[in-house]
Amino acid sequence: MTTNIDPRLDTSRVIRADRGTEITAKSWLTEAAKRMLMNNLDPEVAEHPQSLVVYGGIGRAARNWECYDKIIEVLNRLENDETLMVQSGKPVGVFKTHENAPRVLIANSNLVPNWANWEHFNELDKKCLMMYGQMTAGSWIYIGSQGIVQGTYETFVAMANQHFGGSAKGKWVLTGGLGGMGGAQPLAATMAGFSALVVECDETRIDFRINTRYVDKKAKTLDEALIIINEANAKGEAISVGLLGNAADVFPELVKRGITPDVVTDQTSAHDPLNGYLPQGWTMEHAAQMRLKDEAAVVKAAKQSMAVQVQAMLDLQKMGAATTDYGNNIRQMALEEGVTNAFDFPGFVPAYVRPLFCEGIGPFRWVALSGDPEDIYKTDAKVKELIPDNPHLHNWLDMARERIAFQGLPARICWVGLKDRARLALAFNEMVKTGELSAPVVIGRDHLDSGSVASPNRETESMLDGSDAVSDWPLLNALLSTSGGATWVSIHHGGGVGMGFSQHSGVVIVADGTDDAAKRIGRVLWNDPATGVMRHADAGYDLAVDCAKKQGLDLPMIDGANGK
Amino acid sequence: MTTNIDPRLDTSRVIRADRGTEITAKSWLTEAAKRMLMNNLDPEVAEHPQSLVVYGGIGRAARNWECYDKIIEVLNRLENDETLMVQSGKPVGVFKTHENAPRVLIANSNLVPNWANWEHFNELDKKCLMMYGQMTAGSWIYIGSQGIVQGTYETFVAMANQHFGGSAKGKWVLTGGLGGMGGAQPLAATMAGFSALVVECDETRIDFRINTRYVDKKAKTLDEALIIINEANAKGEAISVGLLGNAADVFPELVKRGITPDVVTDQTSAHDPLNGYLPQGWTMEHAAQMRLKDEAAVVKAAKQSMAVQVQAMLDLQKMGAATTDYGNNIRQMALEEGVTNAFDFPGFVPAYVRPLFCEGIGPFRWVALSGDPEDIYKTDAKVKELIPDNPHLHNWLDMARERIAFQGLPARICWVGLKDRARLALAFNEMVKTGELSAPVVIGRDHLDSGSVASPNRETESMLDGSDAVSDWPLLNALLSTSGGATWVSIHHGGGVGMGFSQHSGVVIVADGTDDAAKRIGRVLWNDPATGVMRHADAGYDLAVDCAKKQGLDLPMIDGANGK
Numbered sequence A, B: 001m002t003t004n005i006d007p008r009l010d011t012s013r014v015i016r017a018d019r020g021t022e023i024t025a026k027s028w029l030t031e032a033a034k035r036m037l038m039n040n041l042d043p044e045v046a047e048h049p050q051s052l053v054v055y056g057g058i059g060r061a062a063r064n065w066e067c068y069d070k071i072i073e074v075l076n077r078l079e080n081d082e083t084l085m086v087q088s089g090k091p092v093g094v095f096k097t098h099e100n101a102p103r104v105l106i107a108n109s110n111l112v113p114n115w116a117n118w119e120h121f122n123e124l125d126k127k128c129l130m131m132y133g134q135m136t137a138g139s140w141i142y143i144g145s146q147g148i149v150q151g152t153y154e155t156f157v158a159m160a161n162q163h164f165g166g167s168a169k170g171k172w173v174l175t176g177g178l179g180g181m182g183g184a185q186p187l188a189a190t191m192a193g194f195s196a197l198v199v200e201c202d203e204t205r206i207d208f209r210i211n212t213r214y215v216d217k218k219a220k221t222l223d224e225a226l227i228i229i230n231e232a233n234a235k236g237e238a239i240s241v242g243l244l245g246n247a248a249d250v251f252p253e254l255v256k257r258g259i260t261p262d263v264v265t266d267q268t269s270a271h272d273p274l275n276g277y278l279p280q281g282w283t284m285e286h287a288a289q290m291r292l293k294d295e296a297a298v299v300k301a302a303k304q305s306m307a308v309q310v311q312a313m314l315d316l317q318k319m320g321a322a323t324t325d326y327g328n329n330i331r332q333m334a335l336e337e338g339v340t341n342a343f344d345f346p347g348f349v350p351a352y353v354r355p356l357f358c359e360g361i362g363p364f365r366w367v368a369l370s371g372d373p374e375d376i377y378k379t380d381a382k383v384k385e386l387i388p389d390n391p392h393l394h395n396w397l398d399m400a401r402e403r404i405a406f407q408g409l410p411a412r413i414c415w416v417g418l419k420d421r422a423r424l425a426l427a428f429n430e431m432v433k434t435g436e437l438s439a440p441v442v443i444g445r446d447h448l449d450s451g452s453v454a455s456p457n458r459e460t461e462s463m464l465d466g467s468d469a470v471s472d473w474p475l476l477n478a479l480l481s482t483s484g485g486a487t488w489v490s491i492h493h494g495g496g497v498g499m500g501f502s503q504h505s506g507v508v509i510v511a512d513g514t515d516d517a518a519k520r521i522g523r524v525l526w527n528d529p530a531t532g533v534m535r536h537a538d539a540g541y542d543l544a545v546d547c548a549k550k551q552g553l554d555l556p557m558i559d560g561a562n563g564k
């Protein structure tokens, strides 16, 4: 849906990163930044590349095409002791630093809090004084849908571990929504061993996901869907079904029938009641018309239906289902409609992801600058070799290779923690050095990670000590990544949950096979997850305190984790 | 006014930084951080040192005494390739970095914007999960009242330059308030060559300022005051008078009499209508009683009087006086009381300080770690030698030496810009190297500076392009100072104007006389003011664009200032 209203649209632009070992920049560090910026705008990767939009609404890679061209120009001429400053997608200055400093420093979408809302942002954005960086869009480390599949997979694996003794065999998930992100649910669920029943009101979405093998079957009635699920479960197999219907009808129907799924969640676009959620009893066409005629009526009807759905989620939770909010703000909407106990089921981070964050485990990822898929396959094998005892991880690597096509430069994501990130990255650097890999690799992560984000409605919801809104942590994280010698570092505002609701930082480092890179990698990719362990230990999580002790972190105010 | 309500109060604590050349830390870099933290809590320097409060309301140097002790302990053991992380005054981690990275990284009072208000902050502060860092309190580079005298002096000098051809001879300032900060006005005014009539309703404040020689004369009637001013002006001399009275009475009286001061401003505590401004017709005692009985009535009466005063300021402006808001928010209060054109007179930053910021000129300061005043006097002489052609600066240095007592470690502030900061600092480093100075010096600045703050009601009010609220700039500034190898770097929220209204960064670097320090100084103290020139050039200020060109900055999107 590339629209013409954006003055930044340039339909003549088709960007694709260079491949191979010839470089036009003065070093692999700056070549890497350039290729990754370009890769973010590869039509295979970005949602609306000709408007510079990478993903997540209007998450951009550069402010406009003039800025994009200038960034490329500067990256081609940047010296090894210079640093480029990028302010909301615009290259504003080049300064002398030193060889162990980052080559690029990025700040995107940051606003003084009292003005940190969409209205003020949009005003600045329209005047082209700003850009929305989302998380990995403006920090040049987006790798397509593999990221969301992996994040969802990890959540389902955590559910299996927490509720079902590590095995999802014979268990099933009820959820809603097969959209851009939600479409990852059925694939991630079956990868994790769950069957999945996904209610989706738009048949074209179901068909699209069937065609790309993210969903196994389509059903038009609940009975039909339940038969498929039950059969698979009986055989101990995992299957996914897209059920054409309205989640606000189907969820209560299960309550009425006394049928309890093992896991219940939702990924309709409840965060946007005007455009993202179909009210009960409405057809898609009626909703489309009503949006033009009476916005308030649509919002009202949508929120009422969400309240019905959330009530059913609460009922299913009482009946024994592990119920969780998957970051679409549906609890808030239901609360506003009078479901006073809407927040009785937890968000997915406090429920499932936080224990991972306590050990610095999060969305670690890397990209082969060569463009050669073989480079990634070799790193896959290296990961298995270095982490031999993690079947979920091996399963992920196998399934990802088999089921998820590369988009743009070949890349891999896998959730690993403090104890593994630097180790893996050093091994990759060694593989570059020996020539086992055909070119350097870029190593980074999502901003949704252990030590890099403050986001009280998502990543830092319900922190043990109530420090959800304290954003000193991601800022310190960015300063430390800079101090260690990351290749580029970014500080963003508003990613994921929108303006006003989050602050977060990004880090990317290049493994070019040199000994200097190894030193930097050893510091940066150790310190980065370590700040996550530190942040959670400081908040009082035992798991994090234990991890800090085991890994020998030096946390002066934590008894026994002082390292000295 | 040390109160007992603060659980952080420990009356057994009396902190004073070590002097001399013996150090207990492992290097001068960490010794410097330690001495500067201690110096911020010196009873000569801090307002309520035993509660760790340095200045500016509750601006603290460390979260509590336990954290303070631990910071000192860590600074004593920190290695030259390690970095201490301080999160809102708490030492949370020590990480391996490298010799050219900062030794300390600080983030104070940062909150995710939607929660960035005093209510939420106070909740966290009470639970001891946070601390208010103000600007230089939590970043360990406060130097007592010299800073505010100098800032006010620079503003008056800028007024003289802009309105009176560079000479304030025979000109006079009308203002209000002789409190903690406002008390600097008469001294700064006479230093800059203006006479000053300061209306103050509390006689004890006038007497205090007379005793410390900040004010020359006291008057009890307007007639008396005007005679003193007129006589001095006739002789071409500058004199200051504290007039006992209410500004809301005196300002309109001048309008009525048709008397036009050359400059009009105000520093009553208008930002706090309950406690900071005496309503017309009230005695101090009556106000004190009313504050206990009926807060709303006090606020109402105070704001009504402020409206009267602002109306008079607008009238005096029309009559030809250069009228400006000095950062006490009195315009906002009057606006809320119906003075719809209250913002017709400008804030002091857009009116007078911004041209300085365009050239990277701001509150550069340094401290003699030896504790020896002679070290400062020698640097004073060095500044004069290296900047021979700036009479205002020489005047400031002479007057400061004569009239302003050192507080804590001897220190000096002077406003210099991009073209001078690194030069001066390198000369100081050389003086340490040759032994001309008896010990290293610490070099830093206020956060109220050219490239280090986003604060739409003060430092970034009315930016040419409307980018007042964009806080990418101070964050980039902090990342760049970190990249260059500053000794400590900080990112704060809420300094000056309070929670929600500002984001800013600090930088401090140690001149220990080594060649390595010289390299770091050359980068950091060039880049820091350069980001200010960059930020203002980006906003479209010609002065900044010219400065960037003249100084050879590399600003890729500014025509002709690209450096290549």
Ligand SMILES: NC(=O)c1ccc[n+]([C@@H]2O[C@H](COP(=O)([O-])OP(=O)(O)OC[C@H]3O[C@@H](n4cnc5c(N)ncnc54)[C@H](O)[C@@H]3O)[C@@H](O)[C@H]2O)c1
Pocket: A151, A176, A177, A178, A179, A180, A181, A182, A183, A199, A200, A201, A202, A205, A245, A246, A247, A248, A267, A268, A269, A270, A271, A272, A276, A277, A278, A279, A326, A327, A328, A329, A458
């Ligand atoms: N882990 C996270 O925190 C995370 C990650 C990504 C997305 N999200 C959230 O998940 C939600 C979905 O994201 P997306 O990118 O897939 O959005 P999307 O708009 O692309 O997809 C939403 C889908 O829900 C369907 N739908 C709407 N109302 C329905 C109803 N009543 N019954 C059944 N189906 C209905 C729509 O037809 C659409 O296919 C968003 O709210 C997003 O913010 C959270």
Ligand SMILES: NC(=O)c1ccc[n+]([C@@H]2O[C@H](COP(=O)([O-])OP(=O)(O)OC[C@H]3O[C@@H](n4cnc5c(N)ncnc54)[C@H](O)[C@@H]3O)[C@@H](O)[C@H]2O)c1
Pocket: B151, B176, B177, B178, B179, B180, B181, B182, B183, B199, B200, B201, B202, B205, B245, B246, B247, B248, B267, B268, B269, B270, B271, B272, B276, B277, B278, B279, B326, B327, B328, B329, B458
């Ligand atoms: N440059 C800046 O932006 C900057 C710097 C420092 C302070 N400030 C602002 O300046 C103001 C003063 O700061 P301070 O630390 O001196 O405050 P303070 O409270 O110590 O002093 C205020 C003084 O004003 C007097 N006063 C109150 N009402 C009066 C009236 N009606 N008439 C005459 N005198 C009256 C009080 O008796 C008191 O002495 C504050 O609002 C502060 O925020 C601005």
